[in-house]
Amino acid sequence: MESRQLGHTGLRVSRIGLGTLTWGREPGDGYTAERDAAAQLRAFWEAGGTLVDTADVYADGGAEYLLGGLLQDKVPRRDLVIATKAGSVPDPERRFDASRGHLLASLDASLERLGTDHVDLWQLHAFDALTPLDETLQALDIAVTSGRARYAGLSNFSGWQLAKAATWQLAAPGTRTRLACTQMEYSLLQRGVEREVLPAARDLGLGLLPSSPLGRGVLTGKYRDATPPPGSRGASERLASFVAPYLDETAARIVDAVATAADGLAVSPLQVALAWVRDRPGVTAPVVGARTAEQLGEALSVEGLSLPHEIRRxxxxxxxxxxRYPDQDWSEL
Known part of the structure; x- marks a missing residue:
């Protein structure tokens, strides 16, 4: 698998990442069994994949714990770029806590679960309006200077939040950690980042790691029938609400177009949708989550696919x- 530079840093990652959102819980109901997680990680590594993304809140730490165990037995730690996140909290009164104390304690807990002395990429899971941004960013500086993280990034920051954070870090070269990337949902069904986040990231030298690049599974075409297939997220009591926003008429038209393109190219809708987002300007590596190794294998097979210009258009x-406003040319209003 080809690799790409992560933003304006020296870190290179595979141009497809492996996500672990569904790891670490009881299998079934849309989640990934331990044996399937092991098979996925092995297949990903054998295909030349390096970027593996997780978070401290996935399965309440279970995803990190499972990944840490697999790093001991299935794949050499040195061959992977391990990325995790901190800042989300299971508290209905406060969903995000990006205080310096909470973040650094969360990082130490993540390292213990992963069974490693450092992560390659540590990301703030979301913006915390209750904590001064300079305090939050200081946690990233401490994590990198202490050796617990090699690089730092953001996730789920709006355009102005991203620009403010990245500019703050660039204001004192050599003393603050330059941000490497931002992770945001991006797919043919969700192109909102193109309004402000992606232009800001490109201007400030951050790579984009698209999450849910398959539109939460909808772009595979599995939901074109009225009844979600057994084992899918849409059929899961816990995860059905995650898929539901992309089951409207607008999404259906896009899914039909993807299916038509796939038929013309003799490939699957998954491959078309993933190739589209992988090759968008500013994208470093879409992060793909799969329930089984077979599903992941289909995603990995996109490596040799480049969409013709006419289909991309x-x-x-x-x-x-x-x-529209303010993005539309003023002269056209």
């Missing part, structure tokens, strides 16, 4: 988001 058009 058609998919761009059918999925184009409506951005």
């Amino acid at each position: 058609a998919l761009d058009d059918v999925s184009a988001p409506v951005h």
Whole structure:
């Protein structure tokens, strides 16, 4: 698998990442069994994949614990770029806590679960409006200077939040940790990052790691029938609400277009949708989550696929988001 530079840093990662959102819980109901997680990690490594993404809140730490165990037995730790996140909290009164104390304690707990003395990429899971941003970013500096993290990034920051954080870090070269990337949902069904986040990231030298690049599984075409297939997220009591926003008429038109393109190229809708987002300007590596090794194998097979210009243009058009003021040319208003 080809690799790409992560933003304006020296870190290189595979151009497809492996996500672990569904790891660490009881299998079934949309989640991944331990044996399937092991098979996925092995297949990903054998295909040349390096970037493995997790978070301290996935399965309440279970995903990190499972990944840490697999690093001992299945795949050499040195061959992977391990990325995790901190800042989300299971508290209905406060969903995010990016205070310096909470973040650093969370990082130490993540390292213990992963069974390693450092992570390659540590990301803030979300913006915390209750904590001064300079305090939050100081935690990233401490993590890197202490050797507990090699690089730092953000996740789920809006355009102005991203620009403010990245500019703050760039204001004192050599004393603050330059941000490497931002992880955001991005797919043919969700192109909102193109309005402000992606332009800011490209201007400030951050790579984009798209999460849910398959539109939470909808772009595979599995939900074109009225009844979600057994074992899918849409059929899961816990995860059905995660899929539901992308089951409307607008999404259906885009899914139909992806299926038409796939038929013309003799590939699967999954491969078309993943190739589209992988090759978008500013994208470093889409992070793909799969329930089984077979599903992951289909995603990995996209390595040799490049969409023809005509198909990319058609998919761009059918999925184009409506951005008017202030993005529209003033002379056209």
